[in-house]
Amino acid sequence: MRESRAFDLSSPRAAWRDLSLQAAAWFAAAIVAGMFLWLLFDLLWHGAARVDWTFLTTTPKSSGRSGGIAPILASTLLILFVAIAVAAPLGLATAVLLSEYTRREGRLGQMIGLSLDVLAGVPSIVVGLFGNAFFCVWLGLGFSILAGGLTLACMILPILIRTTESGLRQVPDEWRLSAEALGMSRATILIHVLIPVAAPALIAGLMLGIGRAMAETAALVFTSGYVDRMPASFLDSGRAISVHIYDLTMNVAGGDKNAYASALVLIALLIIINGIAVALADRALTRRVSAA
Amino acid sequence: MLRLLALTVCGGFLFGMSLTANAAEKIVITGSSTVAPLVAEIGKRFEEQNPDVRIDVQTGGSSRGINDARSGLANIGMASRSLKDEEKDLKGTAIARDGIGIILNAANMVRSLTDQQIVDIFLGKITDWSAVGGKAGPITVVNKADGRSTLELFLNHFKLKASDIKAQVIIGDNQQGIKTVAGNPNAIGYVSVGTAEFEAGQGTSVKLLSMNGIPATVENIQNGSFPLARPLTLVTKDEPSGVVRAFIDFAQSAAVHDLVKEQFFVPVLP
């Protein structure tokens, strides 16, 4: 919406206010970017030297002080896969129900919405303890990647539902009306029109969720566990990268260097996943409305 | 698109299920986060020598280890202390020793403190370093969180009650203590001796204080002269047998002494 640049600044007073708002925006951005870069450089300073191909492809040695993080990367990705495979369909379906079948002021919508807001605020460590009691013990999954992924799914579900729902609500009603006027089923219009149009919002939610899932420590210690062996199945225990980082910084003397390096790998992983997601969303969008 | 997702999920689960069929003999060990890195390393070496055994180590604290061992959730529990009287129904085996030492920031001029001075500092009766011969500055007392074995040991040694301590910072794990003291020139705390020695050697800004004139070194823990020491214990419900027995024996043997030292603990000599 950069067209708004063309706005005419008629009075000097308005011009001055324009300028101050602009300055405020730049100032805020500078603070945030500054903090972020500071953090990033701190990580690079401490960890960049350690990150190389060997680090990514070997197993940890001496409790992670030396060696690489291959099994930890594998476990992390598997946990992430389970979490998304479970949360994405469930979240999408719930979001569709909320946006297409319930009114915003309706009772049902309010109830589900409220419970989701609360679910979003339950401390991750409590979710972790719940996951341990429910998935690991009650369902008998034990300390496993599956249990960890399911627990994470509980955590990212609210974020996913909320963003997808708002994306769906922003799709103009015209398409719903015309589909209805053509006597088409809601399923068709959902699958072929609404969901693709809301895909960018869905992907944005997914990205937020993935970010949060990858960063999660507390919940995973109790569910996917501490074992740093290369996982052979979804029922194996596997140490997630953030658990590894926590252990290295807080529990293993001399583990800081590898902790910083692991954090860098984690950030790189996020950049890659985010890049793929953005590319997918862009492609989906341009294919539908190119040249419009 | 949805159907594809559903299929992937199902496929993934099936994949997971099918691969668990090859389960070897598995030992589950849970408990103290202090002991966990050591036992995990010992486990790896044990697995190398016994390819049909798998050892899964999980953390969660000493109490957890003891509970899990008692309830049977774990084959072995890990505790960073000796068994309490009410836990004597269990079987405990020490695999290493760890000392607790008082640390100060390296910039602190104070060289030694008497037991009474330490007690007064932790009780908040002495609040400035000038009172114990240091450069004037408010003392930052770094204490461990309630329930931690290190805290219990410290309290027992100095005959203190948890609620009497006036702390400015409360920490969880060992390294947090070291990092906190290293970042604050006026801090005092207590951590595992081995790791503090290692960190000080690495140039981290901490130093260990002598206790009752006995320097806090790994050596003095080994020979038993350092007063604040604790055993790292493997706990089983009954007298261990089979693979569990083999593992506990292995963990006590000289074959793992290098691993114990690598984790900055002190091997127990038979």
Next chain:
Amino acid sequence: MSPCSRDARLFWILSASALIASGLLLLILVFLAKESWPVIQNAGLSKFMRSDGWYPTEGAYGLLPMLAASMAMSALAIIIAAPLGVASALFCRFYAPPLISRMYRWAIILLAGIPSVVLGLWGLTVIVPLILAVSPPGTSLLAGSIILALMILPTVALTTEAALAAVPMTYWQGAAALGLSKEATILRVALPATAASIYAGILLAVARALGETMAVLMVSGNVVQLPSSLFDPVRTLTANIALEMAYATGDHRASLFVSGLVLTALVLALAAGARRSGGQIVHA
């Protein structure tokens, strides 16, 4: 398959999903209640709503200071993060050149994905010494708030940005036709039009701030006391759980679950309150 039965089936699938999703919360609540029941039964809830000390091993369960600390820290964090987040979104959307805007968005998304442990570590080694130089011990309410603010800022920024992107073109055209300045268009047209979404984003952020554990544990000092200044070390409800859960048994463990229950109740109250006032914003 006829469209009608297909729709009916779709509806059932959707309902089932929504049921599972909200059922999860119920399950978590039931779990929390079940775990904390023994100590509530033994000691009574009133014993928790006091500030005379938290020594669960000695039977003192005063949660009030931690409740206050949790609320104060989250409030401070959102006071820092909300203006920065909204301004960030405005920056991205209206002021930054395209390339910078893109990069800045990436930075924000990455910030959202930085593990709280890493933020905590950075806070402990960088922010805490800075605060220490002003007033010891450095690990404090302020340090926790700053780290929390960094952590929740992306949530505010990204939801605001998404909401701004959805403001219909006609609004801009209408404002332009009225000869409104850019500043007036943003402040009087765009932001009010997106107020509900921004509000929702802030709510989500506060909920996250209340629930954050690891980073807070590392930088805020964890002393159980009612904070009297920004530089006081405090312990939040979440840090309390994380610090002691692994070592707690019996009533001590149950009392930690009460911490969780209190926190969840806090979030519930917040969400319900916001919903009520948020509804008004939507209708206004």
Next chain:
Amino acid sequence: MTKSTGSEPGQNKPAPATPFTVSPIVAGPTCCVPECQIRIEDLAVSYKGVPAFKDVTLDIYRGCITAFIGPSGCGKTSLLSSINRLTDMIAGCSVEGLISIDGQNVRDPTLDVRALRRRVGMIFQKPNPFPLSIRRNLEMPLREHGLTNRAELDSRIEKALKDVGLWPEIHGRLDAPALALSGGQQQRLCIARALVLEPAVLLMDEPCSALDPLSSGVVEDLIESLRGRYTVVIVTHNLAQARRIANYAAFFWVKERAGTLIEFDFCRQLFEAPKHELTAAYVNGQRG
């Protein structure tokens, strides 16, 4: 639910079970034999208790173009949407009175709404093709109603596009995104999307008002060409347009805060010799 599988309604085949199977068009191209197809009696629509219009009674004749004219807010669009029951979608909207198409009560709760909407197409004010390719836009409704044969699909799509005159312009790029078309093309595509289902009735809600004069002219010609083959009901604010294309015209006005029908007659009659003074004032540009 009744869903004829093999035979597509509109083909010359007796199918008494399907309520909306109409006999082949009897009305000639000049609409000389007025035969009532849609009957509206004492119809009233209100939103959350606030009436949009009431007391509307009129007949709409098969194969003819009927224009609804009148100022904004007099219920024309609401009346239009109640014919294909799009009013069902609006929360708090209640309809009273009678609408029947070919003798079938539209407001019958047991009625298959999908079948109804298939026989009654609707065009909206703003062109609203789906954000898909041109082909998918036309294909989706057909598939939705059970047609899957590739050749049949293609021939129907081609026929619909030819009917709206888009075929020469876009036949080479059927897989281009529909939203890349111009506004006028988009609206014609929307009409094609309605025609592809071979409806009996077309409801048009100001179909030209969002278009430039040139495109508007093209669409207007198109609507005129539909006369005789379809029953067209068009809401328009363009009186000249109504005059040009409509056979019948209905004039609405707001009375006592609710829209109502003032006059209904042959188009020429209504414009040249209105019976009601309000009508006269409106069509002469003195009111409204």
